Structures are given as structure tokens and as C-alpha cells.
Amino acid sequence: MKLNAAQLSRQLQDQLAPVYVVSGDDPLLTAEVADQIRAACRQAGSEERQVYHVERSFDWAQLHDASHSLSLFAQKRLIELRIPGGKPGDEGGKAILAWLDMPPEDTTLLISLPKLDGASQRTKWAKALTDHPQSRFIQIWPIEAQQLPGWMRDRLASAGLHASPEALDLLSARVEGNLLAAAQEIEKLKLYCQNGQLDLQTVQQVVADSARFDVFNLVDAMLKAQPEQALRILQGLRSEGVEAPIVLWSLAREVRALANMAQDIRRNIPLDRIFASQRPPVWDKRKPLLTQALQRHPVQAWEQWLRDAQIIDEQIKGQHPGSAWDGLGAMVVGVAGLRLALMAAPAS
The missing domain is CATH 1.10.8.60 (Helicase, Ruva Protein; domain 3)
Structure with a gap:
């Protein structure tokens, strides 16, 4: 039986089901739902908890033994089965089906799965977990x-x-x-x-104290046409050990948004409408910053920087020659309005 988060809260207040399945890829949302189920089990008197991590070498006989063994410390218990790969295999599928057909008394089984792909959803064990009357299946959807x-x-x-x-x-x-x-x-x-x-x-x-958020200061300096400040921040991030993919993600995200805005401007869409259509909408104090950046460069420039971002990504992965950090520096000063020719300095 499928449940959403609200239905799960009500169901846990009534009576524990023999089997709960939490499926999803977001670590916070899935962990919180699993914690909710654990708390309900503790409140119901489950003092014993066993956790099994399913890997390639996992012995599924352990699950069978757990279902047939008596609790050593309490009358009720919680057994967790974590399948990070999302594929229990033939033996695991049979073990899950066997548990559903004869769930042990005073035992709750909590299965943790990633979001199941199409092939997995069509398997007999996955269909049983979603449809079996003994099971409660909670699908965790990402926040868009x-x-x-x-x-x-x-x-x-x-x-x-x-x-x-x-x-x-x-x-x-x-x-x-x-x-x-x-x-x-x-x-x-x-x-x-x-x-x-x-x-x-x-x-x-x-x-402001977190190096992770200094990346946003870098973006602001770039958009404010402050190339020297932007380069100082970029060098500081590098010296602090911030990884190039994190910096690229932030810069590319901003450039992609500005490229889309520039295309809308070329289609004669009013700027206020463009800002309002963003998700989330551009807040008032940021509008002048983006307006200046859009006035500084044509749409072709933003599209070129998107292509540059792809090259930098390939440099990070070792698929393209050159330094990713040099590419990030060139992008930063370019968006800030400094011509690359001005960056060149004679070798000392």
C-alpha cells in the first residue's frame, strides 16, 4: 500500500504495519521519514534494533534467520534492511516476498531503497512492496x-x-x-x-563565515564588474581547498540564467517580466546587479561563456587540456567586463 508523508503520520498513530519501505534519493527527506518510523516503533515498545546493509556479498539467510529467531532483549523489535543499490537480486527478491507472506509477530521491517528505476519497479518483489497489504510504501519525491x-x-x-x-x-x-x-x-x-x-x-x-558561501561573493563581485576583487576571492577559494566543481557549478548556474534572460531580452520581453519569471523570482535588491550585467554583454557573450563552462568541466575531468582554475579566472574577469587582452602580462 502506498502512503504519502501525511498519511504515514496518521497510520503510525493507529497501528504499526509489519513492513515499511522508504524509497527516495534525497538524504534529508528519506532520513526524516525513517526516523519517524523508528520513533513510532520505540513508542510501541521496540527496544531491540538490528540493521543489515545489503551489498554484493550479503547473505540473505540472515534475513530468514532474523524472521525465525526470538528477540533476545524485548518482546518487540525493529529490523532495518538497507539496499543502497536498489537491486536485491533474485535471492533477495525471494527473501522479501517470503517475509511479506509470513511476517514474524512483534517485528517491524524497515526497508530503505533509492528511487527505483523502471526495470526495478516492474519486478515481482517491488510490486509486492507497493501493493501487499502487509507493506506500507512511502515514495520520497525531490523538492523541485x-x-x-x-x-x-x-x-x-x-x-x-x-x-x-x-x-x-x-x-x-x-x-x-x-x-x-x-x-x-x-x-x-x-x-x-x-x-x-x-x-x-x-x-x-x-x-558569510562559510567558504561554501564565499562562492556567492565571487558571483556578486563578477556581476558588479569588479574583476580584481573577483580574482582575489577565486584565489582565496582555491587556497582554502574549495573544489573547482563547486565554483564552476555556481558560476555556470548564474551564467546560464543570464544567458536565458539575454535571449528573452532579444525577444523584446520586458525586463520586469523576465525577473518575475525566474525561479525563485529575482528579489529587488539584486535586480540592478543583473540589469547592469545584461547591459554589459550581448547574448552571444553569455552563450560563449556557457560553452567555456563545458570546456572547464572537461578540464576538471581530465578530458580537455589546460587548467580549470585558469578557465574559471578567465570567465570571471570576462563577465566582470575586463578584456582578456588586458590580463596578459609579460613573463618575468
């Missing part, structure tokens, strides 16, 4: 970019914080694609918001 501000708002509210629109947009942008980082930042922000009000300045101050 357009859903992130709403998710962040709810998460902040649960922590007793109310964020201004600007603070919410900035925080959402800086943790996009990493909900675990978002949860960690919210816990840190709680320490700085005694009255529960979170503003833009607080977000900027709190995240």
Missing part, C-alpha cells in the same frame, strides 16, 4: 526548484522563524539542491534570531 521557497518557509516556521521575502529568496538560492545543508543552516539561523524574525542582513551575515 519552484517548490523550494515554500519548503524553506514551512521549515523555517517549524523552527519558529519568519523570513522576509528577500531573506527567503537568498537562503533558497544558496542551498538549492541540498536540503541537508538547508536544514543545517536553519538550525544555525535559530541562534541569531531571538525574536523569530529573519531578515536579509542576518542571512548574509550568518552564511
Whole structure:
């Protein structure tokens, strides 16, 4: 039986099912759902917990033995079966089906899976986990970019914080694609918001200490046409051990957005409409920065920098000659408005 998160909360309050399956790729969301099930098991009296990690050499007889053995320490117990590869194989599929057909009394089985691919979903064991009356299958869907501000708002509210629109947009942008980082930042922000009000300045101050967020300072210096400052930040990131893929991700993300905006400008779409259509929408204090950058370069330049980003990515992977850091530096000063010819200096 399939359940969503809200249905799971209600079901756990009624009665524990013999088998729970949590399937998804986001580490924070899947961990929190699994924690919810563990808490319900503890509340129901499950004091014993056994965890099995399924790898290639895993002996599935262990699961059979667990289902037929008596609990050593308590009347109720929780058994966790973690299958990070998402494919238990023929032997594992048979073991899962056998458990579903005869689940042991006073035992809850929690199976953790990544998001199942199409082939896995068609297997007999996967269909049984989703449809069997003894099983509760919880599919964890990723938070899409357009859903992130709403998710962040709810998460902040649960922590007793109310964020201004600007603070919410900035925080959402800086943790996009990493909900675990978002949860960690919210816990840190709680320490700085005694009255529960979170503003833009607080977000900027709190995240400034992290080298991970210095990448965003690099983007701002680049867009503000400050090539020397941008290069200093880039060199600082490199010296602090920040990996080139992290820097490239941030720069390419910004350049890609600006390339799309430049194409919209060429189609005579008003700039206000372009800013409003972004996800998340561009907040007011950032509009002048992006406007200046868009006025500084034509659409062809943004498209060229996207091609440059692809080359840098290949350099990082060793598939293209040259230094990725040199390529990042050239992109930064180029977007900042400094001609590459001005960068050249005679060898000393």
C-alpha cells in the first residue's frame, strides 16, 4: 500500500504495519521519514534494533534467520534492511516476498531503497512492496526548484522563524539542491534570531563565515564588474581547498540564467517580466546587479561563456587540456567586463 508523508503520520498513530519501505534519493527527506518510523516503533515498545546493509556479498539467510529467531532483549523489535543499490537480486527478491507472506509477530521491517528505476519497479518483489497489504510504501519525491521557497518557509516556521521575502529568496538560492545543508543552516539561523524574525542582513551575515558561501561573493563581485576583487576571492577559494566543481557549478548556474534572460531580452520581453519569471523570482535588491550585467554583454557573450563552462568541466575531468582554475579566472574577469587582452602580462 502506498502512503504519502501525511498519511504515514496518521497510520503510525493507529497501528504499526509489519513492513515499511522508504524509497527516495534525497538524504534529508528519506532520513526524516525513517526516523519517524523508528520513533513510532520505540513508542510501541521496540527496544531491540538490528540493521543489515545489503551489498554484493550479503547473505540473505540472515534475513530468514532474523524472521525465525526470538528477540533476545524485548518482546518487540525493529529490523532495518538497507539496499543502497536498489537491486536485491533474485535471492533477495525471494527473501522479501517470503517475509511479506509470513511476517514474524512483534517485528517491524524497515526497508530503505533509492528511487527505483523502471526495470526495478516492474519486478515481482517491488510490486509486492507497493501493493501487499502487509507493506506500507512511502515514495520520497525531490523538492523541485519552484517548490523550494515554500519548503524553506514551512521549515523555517517549524523552527519558529519568519523570513522576509528577500531573506527567503537568498537562503533558497544558496542551498538549492541540498536540503541537508538547508536544514543545517536553519538550525544555525535559530541562534541569531531571538525574536523569530529573519531578515536579509542576518542571512548574509550568518552564511558569510562559510567558504561554501564565499562562492556567492565571487558571483556578486563578477556581476558588479569588479574583476580584481573577483580574482582575489577565486584565489582565496582555491587556497582554502574549495573544489573547482563547486565554483564552476555556481558560476555556470548564474551564467546560464543570464544567458536565458539575454535571449528573452532579444525577444523584446520586458525586463520586469523576465525577473518575475525566474525561479525563485529575482528579489529587488539584486535586480540592478543583473540589469547592469545584461547591459554589459550581448547574448552571444553569455552563450560563449556557457560553452567555456563545458570546456572547464572537461578540464576538471581530465578530458580537455589546460587548467580549470585558469578557465574559471578567465570567465570571471570576462563577465566582470575586463578584456582578456588586458590580463596578459609579460613573463618575468
